[in-house]
Amino acid sequence: MKSLYSATFFIPTTSKLPICHHSPLLSLKSSPFLRFSADPSNKQTNTGKSRLPERIKASSMASTLSTASSDHSQSTKPYSVLFVCLGNICRSPAAEGVFRHLVKQRNLDSVFYIDSAGTINYHEGNPADSRMRAASKRRGIEITSISRPIKPSDFREFDLILAMDRQNREDILEAFERWRHRETFPIDADKKVELMCSYCKRHDETEVPDPYYGGPQGFEKVLDLLEDACESLLEKIVAEGSQVLAS
Template identity: 75%
Template sequence: NKAPFIGCCDGPDPAVPPTAAPPSSGRSLLRVLRFLDVFALPVTVARPLAADPMASSAAAGGRPFAVLFVCLGNICRSPAAEGVFRNLVSNKGLDAHFTIDSAGTIGYHEGNLADARMRAASKRRGIEITSMSRPIRPSDFRDFDLILAMDLQNQADILAAYERWRIKEQLPEDAYKKVKLMCSYCKKHKETEVPDPYYGGPQGFEKVLDLLEDACYSLLDRILAENSHVSSS
C-alpha cells in the first residue's frame, strides 16, 4: 500500500521541535503521544521581547540589511514573504543592500520548492518564488538583523531554539530581540498572525499574499527610515 502523504504540519524530524503538542483533532491518540515522547522540550524561561532592532549591526559593519522570514515548513508562507519582499526591494533598485532568505522550524521539506499553489498564486501577482526549503539554524541568529515569524507558534519555536543554542553556539546575548511577528508590520489588516493555507482552498493563499504585501510594504519603509546606510547608498 502507498504511504499517505504527510503535509507541512505533520512532518517528522523537526529541526526546531515545537514547544507544544499539535491539536489532537484529526490525529490519533497514538500519534499525539509519540509526538510528546519524541519532541518534548525542557522548560525554558521566556525572555521579554524588546523594541524593534531596526537600527541594526548592519550599519556598523557596512553590510547589507539581512531579513529572514520563518514559518513551519518553509513551503508556503515564509517563501512567499521572501518573494514579496525581494520584489519590493528589487523594484526600488536596492538588491545590493539587502540579504533576504526564508526558513522553517521543521526540516521535513528541506530541499523542496515552495508549494505549487503558493507559487502559482504569487506568479499571478508578478512575484516569482524560487527558494528551496531549509530549516532555521544557529547561524541565523548571527547573520540576520530581523527574523520574522508568521504566527505565534513559529515565534515561540524560534525563541525556544535560540535558548537551546545560545550557549553552545555562543550566540549574541540580545539576538532574541530580532524575532518579531510578521503581522506587526501590517497597516491595512488587523490580523495578528499569517494563517497557514496548506489545507485550505485557493482563497487561503490569496489571503496570505494580501497580508504579506501589506506587511512587507511597511517593513521596507521602516527599514529605510531607520537605516540611512541602506536608503542613501
C-alpha cells in the same frame, strides 16, 4: 577556531506515525526531534542554499544601511532579513518573494540579504508549494526559494527574523534556547524575532494563516497580508537606516 553549528533533525520513520504539514510531530514545541550538532565544514548544504556570507554581521538598521548606501563594493554589509514559517513552502517563501520584489523595485538589492526557513525539516530541499508560486506569479512575484530548516547560525547572521505566527515564534525562540548554551554570543533573540503581522497597516490580523489545507482564497489572503507587512517593513528599515536610501 570559531565553532560553527548546523541543525540536525531526527524524525521517527515508523509508518504508524502520521507525517504531514501540520503534524504535531513536526512542531519544535511538541517533539524533541530538533537537535544541533557541530558542523566544522562550513560547506553548502544539500538543499542547494549556500551559507550566508561571513561578512554579513548583525548590526543596527541605521549603521548597516548607512554603510551600504555609501559603499556598494564587496565590503558592504547588507541588512539581513529571515522569514520563517512551519515548513518553508508556503508563507515564508512567499514573504521572501514579496520582500525581494519590493526591494528590487527600489533598486536596493545590494543593501539587503533576504532568505526564508522553516521550523521543521520535513520539506527540506523542495521548492515552494505550487499553489503559492502560482498565486504569487499572478501578482508579478517570483518565488524561487528552496525549503530549508532554521539553523543556529541564523541567529548570528540575520539582523531580523520574522515569524508568520505565534507558534512559529515560540518554536524559533525554543530552538535558540537549546543552542545558546553551546556558545557564548550576545544576542537578544526575543527582540530579534518578531511577528510578520506586527508590520501590517491595512489589516487587523495578528498572524499570517497557514493556507496549506485551504483553497485558493487562503493563498490570496496570505499574499495580501504579506504585501501589507513587507511594504511597511521596508519603509521602516529605510527610514531608520538612511535618508539617502529613502530619497
